[in-house]
Amino acid sequence: MSVIVRLPTPLRPMAGGKDEVFIDGATVRDVIEKLDAAHAGLGARILDDGGELRRFVNLYLNEEDVRGLDGLETAVKTGDVLSVIPAIAGGR
Amino acid sequence: MLIISKTDLGAVRDHGRRDYPRECCGLLLGRRSGDAFVVERVYPARNRSPVDVVDRYELDAGDRHYAEEAARALGLSVVGFYHSHPDHDVYFSETDLRNSEEYLLGEPWLPPAYAYLVVSVREGKPDGHGAFIVNEGRSAAIDVKVDDPSEGSSSGD
Numbered sequence: 001m002s003v004i005v006r007l008p009t010p011l012r013p014m015a016g017g018k019d020e021v022f023i024d025g026a027t028v029r030d031v032i033e034k035l036d037a038a039h040a041g042l043g044a045r046i047l048d049d050g051g052e053l054r055r056f057v058n059l060y061l062n063e064e065d066v067r068g069l070d071g072l073e074t075a076v077k078t079g080d081v082l083s084v085i086p087a088i089a090g091g092r
Numbered sequence: 093m094l095i096i097s098k099t100d101l102g103a104v105r106d107h108g109r110r111d112y113p114r115e116c117c118g119l120l121l122g123r124r125s126g127d128a129f130v131v132e133r134v135y136p137a138r139n140r141s142p143v144d145v146v147d148r149y150e151l152d153a154g155d156r157h158y159a160e161e162a163a164r165a166l167g168l169s170v171v172g173f174y175h176s177h178p179d180h181d182v183y184f185s186e187t188d189l190r191n192s193e194e195y196l197l198g199e200p201w202l203p204p205a206y207a208y209l210v211v212s213v214r215e216g217k218p219d220g221h222g223a224f225i226v227n228e229g230r231s232a233a234i235d236v237k238v239d240d241p242s243e244g245s246s247s248g249d
Binding site: 006008009010011013019044045056057058060063065083085086087088089090091092 | 149192208
């Protein structure tokens with residue numbers, strides 16, 4: 001099942017400059033692992049050393065934050081859009 | 093260089109005034125032209141930091157997602173972010189740097205991905221502004237050019 005993964009600007013150089021890539025997978029975790037296999041290093045930008053979603057990274061499956069679904073175990077289907085959305089912050 | 097219309101800069105300044113004494117935040121949608129960040133829309137976002145915190149912003153992830161989709165629909169991309177500094181000068185703080193998207197994603201060493209526009213708001217009134225990039229792991233100020241169609245020319249600062 002092919003999912004569209006949309007990447008934020010800083011990660012695009014790791015995917016050959018593309019803003020979106022097509023990845024097969026059955027769950028969100030599966031897609032991220034295959035994304036890393038296709039574009040080495042991208043997985044580590046999204047998941048921590050324990051294989052969990054990094055605190056400052058959000059994943060939206062279509063319009064839903066996967067943290068509000070089944071997290072990384074959320075099932076995906078062909079045509080779904082998985083967006084990597086960093087949670088930026090700052091302060092003086 | 094950051095290129096922004098007087099109207100869009102005015103919208104950012106107004107957002108800073110409305111949210112004073114808290115920090116406001118939002119996104120800059122547009123396109124890249126060489127090294128320049130050309131802003132064609134500004135997109136106000138919600139600040140998710142606690143309401144009693146006036147010196148921090150956490151840009152709402154849902155708003156960020158929606159802005160990305162809006163940019164895509166317009167044939168644009170997210171070229172940067174903005175936030176305000178209530179009763180403080182325009183600068184890019186260490187907190188701003190460490191929480192920039194480039195740092196959060198572990199890629200502060202790549203070519204600058206975004207421009208960060210900062211507006212100062214003094215006693216509720218918008219004051220100065222400046223823009224910054226994350227370059228080779230450090231922040232650097234860039235010029236801001238304000239396009240004012242009514243004057244038929246641009247002014248830099």
